[in-house]
Amino acid sequence: MIQLKNVERSYKTGPGQTWVLRRINLEIQQGEFITVMGPSGAGKSSLLNVLAFLDDQWQGEYWFREQAAHAMKRKERAELAKKNVGMVFQSYHLLDDLTVMENIDLPLSYKDIPRSQRQTLVADALDRFQIVAKKDLYPSQLSGGQQQLVGIARAVIHNPALLLADEPTGNLHSSQAKEIMELFRELNRQGTTIVQVTHSETNAAYGTRTIQLRDGWLVGDTANPNPTIEPNDAAVNR
Amino acid sequence: MTGLLQDLRYALRQLRKRPGFTAVAVITLALGIGANTAVFSMVDWLVLRPLPIKAPEQMTILAFPSDGGNFDAQFSHAEFEETRKQTADIFSDAAAFTFGGLENGQDGLTVDGSTKPIMTVYASGSFFPTLGISPYLGRFILPSEGSVDGADPVVVLSYRYWQSRFHGNPAIVGKTVFINGHPITIVGIAPKGFLEIVPVIEAQGYLPLGMTTIQTKGSPDYLNDTRKRSLNVMARVKPGVGAYKVQSLTGLVGQRLLKEFPRDGERHALQAMPLRPFSPPLITLSGSGPNPIVQLVALFMILAGLVLLLACVNVANLFLVRAVVRQNEMAVRAALGAGRTRLLRQLLTESLLLAGFACIGGIALGIGGSRLLSSVPLQSNLPVVLDLSLDWRVYTYALVTALFTGILVGIVPALRVSSTNLGEVLHEGGRTTTGAHQRLRSMLVAVQIGGSLALLIVAGLFIRSLQSVQKFDLGFDPRHVINLSLDPSKSGYSNAQGSAFYRELLDRVRAMPGVESASLAAAVPLGDDNPSDRLTIPGYAPTKDQPEASAGYNAVSPGYFKTMGMVLLGGRDLGDADNENSTHVAVINQAMAEHFWPGQDALGRQFTMSGDPKQSITIVGIVRNSRMGELYGPFEPLFFVPIAQHDFSLRTLQIRTRGTTQPMGPEVLKTVQSLAPAVSVFGERTMTESLHGINGLLLFQLGAGLAAALGSLGLTIAIVGIYGVMSYAVNQRTREIGIRMALGAQPKEILTMICRHGLFIIAMGMTVGLLGAFAVGHLVGDFLVGIAPSDAITYISVSSLIAFVALLACYIPARRAAKVDPMVALRYE
Structure with missing residues (x-):
């Protein structure tokens, strides 16, 4: 489904450059549930931003369902993301001024979907995530777990092939986190490919594969015990 | 369409949820649009409105x-x-x-x-x-x-x-x-x-x-x-x-x-x-050369435009602040599939909606403003109509202005926020703010200070010009004088009947209690009609560059100089003996004596008027110079002839009273009624009112008032702007201030640090403003009387005022910053 070949990302810092992703080679199959782990500053969120097409300042090759995303224009990539990717954030990023229902409807509103069809889809999502009673509430009136539930509902409303989650349970207590992770497992069973970033071993256990990042290098992959990296170079800045 | 409706709904909700922001932005823009609408209603009336005729x-x-x-x-x-x-x-x-x-x-x-x-x-x-x-x-x-x-x-x-x-x-x-x-x-x-x-x-x-x-x-x-x-x-x-x-x-x-x-x-x-209306050949009906009213209106259109620009800059600044706050929201929307065009559209919908509300307020203010301008008492005997009613052209102008305003205030913040680095914003929770944002806002405030300085300097020049005109020597005493115009010939009276009526009226009025003196005149200073004539003066031959001999004149009854408080410098006053059967005589003013008989005694000299070239007029007296047609400029040659020797049916009865002029009007009207019921009195007003009329100070007062109003508006907008930006800058730097204080910085040092930033903006703005004022000042030069367009007093006093007010607007947030508790500040996020 996804192939990253020698993907690199750096930021200009004064006269030099700081590398956050180094020569990442990664293949993700349809239906996988991947967990990305590593210490702070390892490049986990940067990798997620690349996968989500939120970032377009990287080098290398990114193949998405046999399409060369790296050769696309910014607008084409955005179109690709709109159709195929859903995102769940650690701090939920619900819009404060919109109700639960309107937040869930938001991704649909950016597509050419008739209003009646959108209403049906939102109603289905409210049912599926059992938040019908909360549909007219604003995010500030919900608990953290409920907000993340809405965030997930919003991320999957348009049935994305790839769901990306950046520390989705980071702000939740353990019982709420368990519920969310169960939900991810269920979505994965239904066919959604999931990539999550987490520090939690418990959450990682829900996944089918774990990759490890350190200082921007991919240093471990449970599906590929010998990743094509040069560990000795890992700490060296080019 | 659904998307547009949705944008509109969200925009409405955004504005409703932030009533403070909405109110400030709507009021600011409404003031700018209102000022423009009111001034544009004059342009419409003067230039654009077609005649209500076929094709x-x-x-x-x-x-x-x-x-x-x-x-x-x-x-x-x-x-x-x-x-x-x-x-x-x-x-x-x-x-x-x-x-x-x-x-x-x-x-x-x-x-x-x-x-x-x-x-x-x-x-x-x-x-x-x-x-x-x-x-x-x-x-x-x-x-x-x-x-x-x-x-x-x-x-x-x-x-x-x-x-x-x-x-x-x-x-x-x-x-x-x-x-x-x-x-x-x-x-x-x-x-x-x-x-x-x-x-x-x-x-x-x-x-x-x-x-x-x-x-x-x-x-x-x-x-x-x-x-x-x-x-x-x-x-x-x-x-x-x-x-x-x-x-x-x-x-x-x-x-x-x-x-x-x-x-x-x-x-x-x-x-x-x-x-x-006002096409050039028609304007020559009432005088020659370009119409000064049209020029003045064009100037005020520029000033009103400047006010609108300041209002736009202010609201754009508010939008920039909001843009920083909303970076996260926009990043989330983009991450969920909103394209850049869609984000731009949504942000512009908000600014246009705001401008729409401001347009409604602006039109209401414009209606009020044009009604106020229409109701200015013109103190004229003529049926002058100031029809500044708002028609479709004015409404269209207001709408287009609002549309332009909406786009202007929204486009830069919208472009900035829609091009933000999404990943960065989402990762940092939307708390990023860039130096570029702050620099742009500071630049906008500098523009505001500069614009308001230029506006206030123009207003100052107009006010100083008015003061200068008010100080001019009139040559007569306008206090306690009431004027009433009558014309018995319009009621069918013959010349003889008219003269008899005036004689009787004058006798009765002079006998009234409280009347110090009364007289008749064909024209009054600063009135609607100022007669003048070509003269033939024996011994006077104009050079090639000089125009032929002419002078303004007035036909007056005995007692005129006493009523007007004019000083006779030589010779004698006109008296009852100067009638239609006696030698024709005149009293001339100093300017006439000096112009036609320089270094000589004008008394006893003679001249003739073009209307009656056979009738010699002998100069019997010289009076001090006085104003007749215009309030300013050098005194023009002027002479006074006995009204008994010249046929003027329309005369103005002028009465000098000992006390207030108020109760005298009704008494005189009663007297006229009893003498000749068919003769009506029109144009009853005091000399002081005439002085403030359309031929006197009115245009100066209107100019000064309008310029002062626009200048004050500009200043208010600039104060709000600088205060807002400094407050926001202080809020943004609260954590930094806390760290500095925790490391030993004293409140005074913090105060200086914040004020220094403000001072830089003020200095930048004032430099721009002074240059702008210098350019605009020379444009208004033609309308200034008695002062130069680069009048130093105006420049220094207005610059000091702006500097003081701007510093105060900067000092208040700076003092708040100096009082920050480091413990609180370090927890601030």
């Missing part, structure tokens, strides 16, 4: 252009008839008319024994058919009427005059009334809204051209006298006839006219110019 674009007015941008648009009746005949190929019809008749003034309309002034137009029978309008009631002057002196005693009244004098009574049509004592039948009412083709002074009655006999006391030679050129000629171009053909044939006809009816001086080819 106004086909109408032309004929004129010979002359050097210096002036026009000679006056024709004799014979010239008009000839022109009409020879232009039949290009004009479907042509008409001649004279505004105010031969006297260029008002007539008197007597109904049921009561006479009131009426501003008349004498027009050819083709006048109304050429305009292509229909009467509101009755009929117009017929094409067959008007070509024979005194033959068609009919009048058409204007709708407004009919409403105000006859309360819209339809029975008045067909009634015989008296104009200047002559029986005339009212045959119709002109359509509502038609105020004649010069829409400032309302034409209240239309009479056939031949009826000018009622002004010439029955003399029937007007239509046949080819030397009397007092007619304007307008014509309607036939459909399908091109401009080139019109100008070619008109030029040819003009050449034939000049050959057959020669005119003095050089004349360019006769032209057919578009007939518009």
